[in-house]
Amino acid sequence: MPMNPDLEKERQGGTFDVEQLTHILDGGRDKTLKRHFLEQEVLKDPVFRGPDTRFLSREELFGELLRKHVAVIKKTQELSIDDINEASTIYSAAMNNNVGPLTLHSVAFVAPLDLMADDEQKKKWLIPAKKYEIIGCYAQTELGHGSFIRGLETRADYDVNTQQFVLNTPTETAIKWWVGGCVAVGDIGPKFGFGGVDNGYLCLNNVRIPRDNLLAKTGKVLEDGTYVKPENPKVVYGSMLGIRAALPKVGAYNLSKAVTIAIRYSCVRHQSEIKPGCGEPQVLDYQTQQHKLFPLLATAYAFHTVGVWMLDFHSTVMNEINEGHYHRLAEDHVLAAGLKAVINWKTHEGIEICRFSCGGHGYSLASSLPVIYVNHVANSTAEGETVILLLQTAVYLMKCVIDLEQGTPLDPSVAYLDQSFSKSEQWCSDVDMHSLLKAIQFRSKKFTEYVSSFVKKELMATGNQQLAFNKHKVILVECAKAHTEAVIMNAFVTKVDEILQSNPSVGKVLSLLCQIYGVTEILAHSGDYIQYEYLRKIDLDNIQDQLFKLYTYIRPEAVLLVDAFDFHDEVLKSILGRYDGQVYENMFKWAKASPFNKQDQGTFRKYIQQLKQAKL
Ligand SMILES: CCCCC/C=C\C/C=C\C/C=C\CCC(=O)SCCNC(=O)CCNC(=O)[C@H](O)C(C)(C)COP(=O)(O)OP(=O)(O)OC[C@H]1O[C@@H](n2cnc3c(N)ncnc32)[C@H](O)[C@@H]1OP(=O)(O)O
Numbered sequence: 001m002p003m004n005p006d007l008e009k010e011r012q013g014g015t016f017d018v019e020q021l022t023h024i025l026d027g028g029r030d031k032t033l034k035r036h037f038l039e040q041e042v043l044k045d046p047v048f049r050g051p052d053t054r055f056l057s058r059e060e061l062f063g064e065l066l067r068k069h070v071a072v073i074k075k076t077q078e079l080s081i082d083d084i085n086e087a088s089t090i091y092s093a094a095m096n097n098n099v100g101p102l103t104l105h106s107v108a109f110v111a112p113l114d115l116m117a118d119d120e121q122k123k124k125w126l127i128p129a130k131k132y133e134i135i136g137c138y139a140q141t142e143l144g145h146g147s148f149i150r151g152l153e154t155r156a157d158y159d160v161n162t163q164q165f166v167l168n169t170p171t172e173t174a175i176k177w178w179v180g181g182c183v184a185v186g187d188i189g190p191k192f193g194f195g196g197v198d199n200g201y202l203c204l205n206n207v208r209i210p211r212d213n214l215l216a217k218t219g220k221v222l223e224d225g226t227y228v229k230p231e232n233p234k235v236v237y238g239s240m241l242g243i244r245a246a247l248p249k250v251g252a253y254n255l256s257k258a259v260t261i262a263i264r265y266s267c268v269r270h271q272s273e274i275k276p277g278c279g280e281p282q283v284l285d286y287q288t289q290q291h292k293l294f295p296l297l298a299t300a301y302a303f304h305t306v307g308v309w310m311l312d313f314h315s316t317v318m319n320e321i322n323e324g325h326y327h328r329l330a331e332d333h334v335l336a337a338g339l340k341a342v343i344n345w346k347t348h349e350g351i352e353i354c355r356f357s358c359g360g361h362g363y364s365l366a367s368s369l370p371v372i373y374v375n376h377v378a379n380s381t382a383e384g385e386t387v388i389l390l391l392q393t394a395v396y397l398m399k400c401v402i403d404l405e406q407g408t409p410l411d412p413s414v415a416y417l418d419q420s421f422s423k424s425e426q427w428c429s430d431v432d433m434h435s436l437l438k439a440i441q442f443r444s445k446k447f448t449e450y451v452s453s454f455v456k457k458e459l460m461a462t463g464n465q466q467l468a469f470n471k472h473k474v475i476l477v478e479c480a481k482a483h484t485e486a487v488i489m490n491a492f493v494t495k496v497d498e499i500l501q502s503n504p505s506v507g508k509v510l511s512l513l514c515q516i517y518g519v520t521e522i523l524a525h526s527g528d529y530i531q532y533e534y535l536r537k538i539d540l541d542n543i544q545d546q547l548f549k550l551y552t553y554i555r556p557e558a559v560l561l562v563d564a565f566d567f568h569d570e571v572l573k574s575i576l577g578r579y580d581g582q583v584y585e586n587m588f589k590w591a592k593a594s595p596f597n598k599q600d601q602g603t604f605r606k607y608i609q610q611l612k613q614a615k616l
């Protein structure tokens with residue numbers, strides 16, 4: 001199909017090599033080539049062809065995705081793939097923006113076995129689980145409790161005579177609920193999204209399991225029922241840590257899809273007039289459209305950068321823990337908690353903005369933006385609800401203030417809290433990314449001190465830390481967000497500095513995005529900078545001007561920057577986001593293919609006939 005002339009023109013501009021940026025995003029040219037190879041292995045294989053999942057009922061969708069997920073597993077094994085990113089490439093190429101039915105088996109059943117089973121148990125369960133000879137799920141949440149793990153009601157009573165645990169869900173609120181991939185007892189019914197996953201319920205009534213079913217790498221129960229605690233009790237939380245550490249990159253992936261669709265479509269869509277009689281401009285030429293999408297484009301790059309960094313950090317900490325060193329578990333936990341919470345929340349807001357920016361067609365499943373949204377938005381609740389996780393980060397920051405007072409060295413990711421920040425010189429409208437990072441770190445430091453003063457005062461008054469925290473949860477959550485933004489901006493600036501050395505033209509355009517991210521973050525909290533007397537009104541006016549100027553620099557690069565995400569049309573599965581920009585013709589073709597247009601709507605005639613006969 002010929003290229004839409006608008007997109008053709010957009011691709012003639014630009015100041016950087018798109019392919020080189022794709023290689024950077026993939027982690028090197030070889031990884032790009034391998035990703036292309038794996039995508040083609042899926043896209044050319046007829047087993048992965050099937051009905052358009054956007055037209056399917058819940059039951060049909062589950063069946064089709066299970067069929068495809070099994071094919072993904074076979075293809076992954078056939079190609080001897082064991083790298084998580086390469087396995088994700090095969091999965092994403094097949095799932096059409098859905099979450100596959102066996103996802104929880106991999107991320108929430110196999111992972112904990114790997115983390116907490118002893119060698120014997122690994123032989124017995126991990127090996128067959130990895131071969132899908134046993135299919136598992138993660139049944140932690142109950143009808144009555146999900147966030148408050150210590151409130152869970154399920155019982156496991158040890159029967160010393162039979163060396164067994166007797167499992168019971170003694171109350172209705174104890175019923176295991178939301179259990180992804182739980183095919184034993186029942187499905188919890190239709191959901192907002194996640195139609196590919198059978199989230200189940202599980203009632204336990206005197207279910208007996210052998211003593212050695214308790215994963216024993218960390219804690220264990222001896223024959224006489226004595227519980228031997230793990231060296232570090234918090235390691236039992238590790239299975240949740242793994243998914244949380246991975247979810248920032250999942251957020252970046254989903255936001256990158258949404259901005260690709262919205263920016264390509266915004267170049268194809270012409271609407272209204274700027275100068276009467278001069279034709280309808282591309283909607284991406286409107287400053288308001290740029291203001292919707294360019295901060296999100298910058299955010300997608302920022303989230304990808306910090307998502308890769310978080311995964312690396314987490315795997316380093318897991319290796320240290322495997323060798324018995326737990327000193328970075330707390331930092332890993334609060335970084336994963338904060339980044340998972342902030343990134344997935346801002347991502348689902350961003351996907352909605354991308355949908356809105358596509359007007360009515362964004363509301364059509366032809367765009368796939370609704371599909372990407374309803375499947376992504378679960379990530380702000382699942383694996384730790386947003387506020388819950390931010391409070392974890394906030395409590396850690398309160399401890400950092402105490403550590404600072406006591407002269408205890410801080411973890412690297414919070415070292416800036418120990419830095420002194422002088423008030424900024426007057427800002428013009430070309431503030432560099434390092435100055436923006438300093439400002440964001442300054443705000444987080446001041447906010448942490450401010451919140452800590454309230455919590456301390458409350459603690460003095462009540463002597464109860466939980467009460468003190470509970471009274472100030474709103475500002476504790478904001479404090480955790482401010483810190484997490486400092487972590488994100490630091491990772492982005494660090495990566496861009498590195499790329500400026502290795503590939504100046506790519507680095508330059510990314511530095512513009514980094515400035516957009518930083519200026520947007522500062523303007524979103526401008527009151528704090530005035531209140532802390534770090535910035536003046538003139539500074540804020542100048543960086544507002546800077547933001548609009550940055551949009552003019554990014555406008556000719558925008559399509560190339562989303563092309564660099566390198567989503568194959570069949571992976572993006574969006575008519576608005578097609579690489580060739582041939583939207584209208586394919587929208588019409590897609591609509592005509594809808595089963596709704598195929599079935600003779602006998603029901604319509606039947607009931608309208610009744611209406612006519614009723615002679616109202
Ligand atoms: C790999 C690829 C991924 C791709 C995924 C794609 C699709 C799938 C998408 C989404 C996932 C799908 C399904 C999700 C499955 C689930 O949802 S499983 C259930 C998840 N449930 C939760 O996350 C529960 C959230 N609640 C909690 O974690 C805890 O209740 C709490 C809020 C942390 C409170 O803990 P509690 O023990 O009650 O008290 P306290 O806060 O005091 O914590 C005690 C100490 O333990 C430390 N800690 C807490 N959590 C962790 C952890 N995870 N790791 C390490 N350490 C932890 C905490 O900091 C305290 O330490 P102190 O030093 O004592 O302060």
Ligand SMILES: Cc1cc2nc3c(=O)[nH]c(=O)nc-3n(C[C@H](O)[C@H](O)[C@H](O)COP(=O)(O)OP(=O)(O)OC[C@H]3O[C@@H](n4cnc5c(N)ncnc54)[C@H](O)[C@@H]3O)c2cc1C
Nearest residue numbers: 138139140141145146147178179180378382383384385387
């Ligand atoms: C798509 C999806 C898949 C899932 N898959 C699984 C799975 O496979 N296995 C599994 O075990 N679970 C699963 N879950 C459950 C998920 O882990 C829980 O929904 C999540 O942990 C939130 O707990 P909750 O639902 O009890 O919400 P609640 O904790 O009841 O939250 C409700 C509200 O109360 C607030 N709140 C709660 N506690 C506090 C507090 N201490 N301070 C301030 N505010 C508070 C929250 O911020 C929130 O606004 C899944 C959920 C979803 C949506």
